[in-house]
Amino acid sequence: xxxxxxxxxxxxxxxxxxxxxxxxxxxxxxxxxxxxxxxxxxxxxxxxxxxxxxxxxxxxxxxxxxxxxxxxxxxxxxxxxxxxxxxxxxxxxxxxxxxxxxxxxxxxxxxxxxxxxxxxxxxxxxxxxxxxxxxxxxxxxxxxxxxxxxxxxxxxxxxxxxxxxxxxxxxxxxxxxxxxxxxxxxxxxxxxxxxxxxxxxxxxxxxxxxxxxxxxxxxxxxxxxxxxxxxxxxxxxxxxxxxxxxxxxxxxxxxxxxxxxxxxxxxxxxxxxxxxxxxxxxxxxxxxxxxxxxxxxxxxxxxxxxxxxxxxxxxxxxxxxxxxxxxxxxxxxxxxxxxxxxxxxxxxxxxxxxxxxxxxxxxxxxxxxxxxxxxxxxxxxxxxxxxxxxxxxxxxxxxxxxxxxxxxxxxxxxxxxxxxxxxxxxxxxxxxxxxxxxxxxxxxxxxxxxxxxxxxxxxxxxxxxxxxxxxxxxxxxxxxxxxxxxxxxxxxxxxxxxxxxxxxxxxxxxxxxxxxxxxxxxxxxxxxxx
Amino acid sequence: xxxxxxxxxxxxxxxxxxxxxxxxxxxxxxxxxxxxxxxxxxxxxxxxxxxxxxxxxxxxxxxxxxxxxxxxxxxxxxxxxxxxxxxxxxxxxxxxxxxxxxxxxxxxxxxxxxxxxxxxxxxxxxxxxxxxxxxxxxxxxxxxxxxxxxxxxxxxxxxxxxxxxxxxxxxxxxxxxxxxxxxxxxxxxxxxxxxxxxxxxxxxxxxxxxxxxxxxxxxxxxxxxxxxxxxx
Numbered sequence: 206x207x208x209x210x211x212x213x214x215x216x217x218x219x220x221x222x223x224x225x226x227x228x229x230x231x232x233x234x235x236x237x238x239x240x241x242x243x244x245x246x247x248x249x250x251x252x253x254x255x256x257x258x259x260x261x262x263x264x265x266x267x268x269x270x271x272x273x274x275x276x277x278x279x280x281x282x283x284x285x286x287x288x289x290x291x292x293x294x295x296x297x298x299x300x301x302x303x304x305x306x307x308x309x310x311x312x313x314x315x316x317x318x319x320x321x322x323x324x325x326x327x328x329x330x331x332x333x334x335x336x337x338x339x340x341x342x343x344x345x346x347x348x349x350x351x352x353x354x355x356x357x358x359x360x361x362x363x364x365x366x367x368x369x370x371x372x373x374x375x376x377x378x379x380x381x382x383x384x385x386x387x388x389x390x391x392x393x394x395x396x397x398x399x400x401x402x403x404x405x406x407x408x409x410x411x412x413x414x415x416x417x418x419x420x421x422x423x424x425x426x427x428x429x430x431x432x433x434x435x436x437x438x439x440x441x442x443x444x445x446x447x448x449x450x451x452x453x454x455x456x457x458x459x460x461x462x463x464x465x466x467x468x469x470x471x472x473x474x475x476x477x478x479x480x481x482x483x484x485x486x487x488x489x490x491x492x493x494x495x496x497x498x499x500x501x502x503x504x505x506x507x508x509x510x511x512x513x514x515x516x517x518x519x520x521x522x523x524x525x526x527x528x529x530x531x532x533x534x535x536x537x538x539x540x541x542x543x544x545x546x547x548x549x550x551x552x553x554x555x556x557x558x559x560x561x562x563x564x565x566x567x568x569x570x571x572x573x574x575x576x577x578x579x580x581x582x583x584x585x586x587x588x589x590x591x592x593x594x595x596x597x598x599x600x601x602x603x604x605x606x607x608x609x610x611x612x613x614x615x616x617x618x619x620x621x622x623x624x625x626x627x628x629x630x631x632x633x634x635x636x637x638x639x640x641x642x643x644x645x646x647x648x649x650x651x652x653x654x655x656x657x658x659x660x661x662x663x664x665x666x667x668x669x670x671x672x673x674x675x676x677x678x679x680x681x682x683x684x685x686x687x688x689x690x691x692x693x694x695x696x697x698x699x700x701x702x703x704x705x706x707x708x709x710x711x712x713x714x715x716x717x718x719x720x721x722x723x724x725x726x727x728x729x730x731x732x733x734x735x
Numbered sequence: 736x737x738x739x740x741x742x743x744x745x746x747x748x749x750x751x752x753x754x755x756x757x758x759x760x761x762x763x764x765x766x767x768x769x770x771x772x773x774x775x776x777x778x779x780x781x782x783x784x785x786x787x788x789x790x791x792x793x794x795x796x797x798x799x800x801x802x803x804x805x806x807x808x809x810x811x812x813x814x815x816x817x818x819x820x821x822x823x824x825x826x827x828x829x830x831x832x833x834x835x836x837x838x839x840x841x842x843x844x845x846x847x848x849x850x851x852x853x854x855x856x857x858x859x860x861x862x863x864x865x866x867x868x869x870x871x872x873x874x875x876x877x878x879x880x881x882x883x884x885x886x887x888x889x890x891x892x893x894x895x896x897x898x899x900x901x902x903x904x905x906x907x908x909x910x911x912x913x914x915x916x917x918x919x920x921x922x923x924x925x926x927x928x929x930x931x932x933x934x935x936x937x938x939x940x941x942x943x944x945x946x947x948x949x950x951x952x953x954x955x956x957x958x959x960x961x962x963x964x965x966x967x
Contacts (some may be wrong), residue, residue: 584929623959
């Protein structure tokens with residue numbers, strides 16, 4: 206790839222430029238020192254010149270490195286000789302002692318420059334390590350702050366783009382033989398199709414050989430494989446790090462070529478490798494979470510299926526059996542049923558088909574509500590009207606057991622009349638069904654502050670245990686005391702109530718009073734009523 | 736039904752329902768014509784001029800239940816009873832707004848259907864009798880000429896709006912009146928969506944004319960549809 210060679214050339218040219226700049230500064234510094242010394246030459250002993258030149262040379266060593274300092278030392282040496290040692294303005298030195306001073310100065314300058322530049326390099330290295338640690342800390346801190354699992358990988362890629370000089374970072378997730386892009390940052394980057402294909406191919410090689418591709422120092426591990434794949438004139442641009450988990454290779458983190466070209470620094474390589482480990486952990490965690498969710502969903506589906514099966518086997522089959530028997534009795538050619546028995550058979554068919562109808566509509570309503578296919582059609586509702594409509598549909602003897610107490614300041618609410626009537630009728634019918642026979646049932650309607658409306662339906666009977674107070678609203682749940690009772694129930698009514706109340710942004714709950722369990726529904730007004 | 740039998744057209748795409756309804760109606764002496772598609776329904780309507788139509792409003796097809804309802808309304812005011820399922824609220828209301836007289840939700844009992852059929856047929860000739868001078872049911876009476884309402888012989892003071900509501904409902908007694916119809920008739924078409932207004936005034940009206948306002952027996956609510964003035 207020509208571009209890589211060009212990048213190399215650019216990098217070399219740049220480091221040469223840095224050196225030249227250092228050199229120029231060293232020379233300028235020495236020239237300035239010489240000028241100052243020249244001005245002060247009458248007040249100073251000529252032997253003390255070294256004391257002025259030495260700090261300048263050391264400063265150059267610290268600032269621009271060893272080579273600039275050496276050049277500075279030599280120039281200082283020559284300047285001292287030329288400007289200050291007899292005979293002045295020649296490089297000739299007549300006094301042997303002066304020669305000695307010059308040589309000692311040169312040696313001292315070079316040795317101290319060496320020490321100073323080494324100290325500087327160590328300080329730089331320490332600072333680089335500190336930077337690295339700080340960078341990693343920053344990266345892992347911002348990652349641990351990321352709560353949503355599907356945001357972690359993009360956030361990690363973004364961190365890497367910000368902290369290194371990679372032009373872009375892509376995290377590829379391998380599922381079977383497919384490569385999914387789990388993250389690509391910055392989001393503005395768009396790669397041509399051909400390059401995407403190339404990235405996938407190199408990722409494949411990185412995974413197959415389990416080798417980091419693109420790092421310096423281990424070229425012999427991967428250069429052959431890449432050359433086999435792409436031909437000798439090709440070279441991958443950027444870094445490819447295979448992502449390991451205990452289950453094997455799950456993907457590749459690819460850092461695009463450096464901004465401004467050149468090789469990645471050791472710090473950047475280290476950063477990429479460390480964050481790749483993070484990425485692998487994140488992917489492993491996501492895969493585990495997905496498996497757990499799937500298992501939980503399967504288990505839930507299983508429980509529901511069991512509940513539905515037992516419901517179908519009992520609650521659906523018994524009315525069907527009753528209908529079938531009654532119908533065949535009526536049809537029997539030699540049937541000699543008298544009028545009362547015929548009436549009974551017909552009544553059984555009528556009652557049992559009503560029961561079936563109710564069951565099927567409850568099941569349908571519940572599934573439509575839970576699937577979000579039955580949104581409340583909200584309109585202004587008068588709750589007393591809702592309750593009256595429910596009572597109107599009951600048998601008169603049952604309806605007369607119900608006492609309605611409505612406060613005078615009852616507001617209109619925004620609600621789906623049909624759905625709220627379903628809630629009221631389920632609660633009232635339950636109360637009639639499960640309360641001690643022929644005891645009165647109270648329905649209380651009242652205003653709840655200025656924001657809502659309360660409907661309270663009091664049952665008379667045994668209290669509901671604490672552990673059941675929540676479960677009673679679950680699908681197919683039947684109260685422990687009723688599981689074997691003769692009272693028919695499907696465990697759908699209260700689940701339906703809860704689904705409707707939730708769709709109305711309301712609350713439904715059960716409390717025990719002195720006389721028995723009491724259901725409370727709290728509905729928001731929905732808008733300011735007149 | 737002592738004279739010539741009354742002809743009823745039943746339209747439904749479910750053959751079981753068609754068969755059961757036909758059986759029930761024939762047993763009561765009605766002359767029944769059936770159709771299972773929209774185009775056939777209109778064809779038979781034109782050929783037989785039925786006195787009543789029972790129509791499944793959720794029937795699919797190029798000419799669906801609502802289209803048939805609209806077409807029949809353009810041909811006259813023969814009573815229409817709508818059949819709908821619980822999930823078909825919106826079609827039901829649309830058909831009633833269009834002028835259908837009553838509705839039944841599947842599954843329904845045959846006795847319920849027969850009661851609705853009888854009520855619709857009884858009402859049909861009176862439909863033209865908008866010039867009635869008074870209305871009496873139970874202990875309630877409305878004198879349309881003097882605009883006076885009495886209950887158990889005592890005059891009930893109604894506001895103008897309450898009287899207009901009662902006037903419209905009693906003139907259409909035993910018939911489903913949608914919110915839109917009632918609002919348009921009493922307040923004007925521009926108020927046809929303002930159900931809050933309606934709830935408040937109907938509530939007040941019930942306070943004045945019902946024996947037990949919390950358990951209304953005269954002005955009953957048809958959930959999500961409207962009201963019906965029930966004849967005792």
